Amino acid sequence: MYRALAERDSTYDGVFFAAIRTTGVFCRPTCAAKKPRQENVEFYSSVGDAVSAGYRPCKRCRPMEPAGKPPAWLEQLLARVEEDPKRRWKDADLRQVELDPARVRRWFLQHHGITFHAYQRARRLGLALGHIRHGEKWEGVGYTHGFDSASGFREAFTRVFDRTPPRSTTLAPLVVGRLLTPLGPMLAGATSEGICLLEFSDRRMIETQIARLGKWFDCAIVPGEHEHIARLEKELELYFTGKIREFTVPVVLRGTPFQVAAWERLLRIPYGETISYEQQARDMGRQGAQRAVGRANGDNRIAIIVPCHRVVRQNGELCGYGGGLWRKKFLLDHERSRGETIRPEGDMSGARRS
């Protein structure tokens, strides 16, 4: 690894990160900065491990630049899909634009958890639902959204939304989209009322959370674009570059009365500060209920904005974060250092070595 680092070998980019003891920063193997002596370097296999060990990301090679960005070949395909989202893409169409269907399938499975075909079918069904809600005849809507027959459309629609097209005129959509952040890709969800989901997409619970969303909101979950998600994306970027401390995008909290009370208390913890579970329970008028409070925080579906990362053990220790402790540590370090001074330029030096 030291050889790869010394030679700036780009084939190791993403394979490991080099942390430099003397400066407290960690780098990509390809970093243009002067190379450290071997005895001053530690190697980590992930950003999370380097952050947990107390290193902060280098400002030159930006090792936390949103990971998971689609490669150029895929970006073109995604742009084409968005140009005409009603179009149905078959394997032959992919080959025609010189894309290997197997490669496309792998990328989608890895990043969205579904195949390309399933993704765009869901996208077309979501658009079709919009037309049905606006009073169009469902049979015609199926034809204009890439389905060969009314029965095929009815079947696919019913399988995805658990309701037939004619019975869906009042079914509201809950749009989900993927966002890239310095802490990894996140899945966001929005209804017309506001953001109802923001989760790290590597989180194991994500399917459970989405299933619960469907239950609480009684909505059709569809992939796509949404004005609240676009605003959230912008605000997250400003948050991570230290330019804002509060989010203004509307959020929708839906759960049991106890969960909602816990989440509302979280929303009142100021930026850069922490409270204990005991304190949170007391403030909710439920002294001694810290375990139940911890569970309710764990069920929070809107990470970062509903700041469950700002609750710590009474002795100040970090514990229990669905997105992983390293992310909790990163968020708290980021907010604490920004709490002292808001820097004019958006850099990622939020995580101080401590």
Ligand SMILES: [Zn+2]
């Ligand atoms: Zn670097």
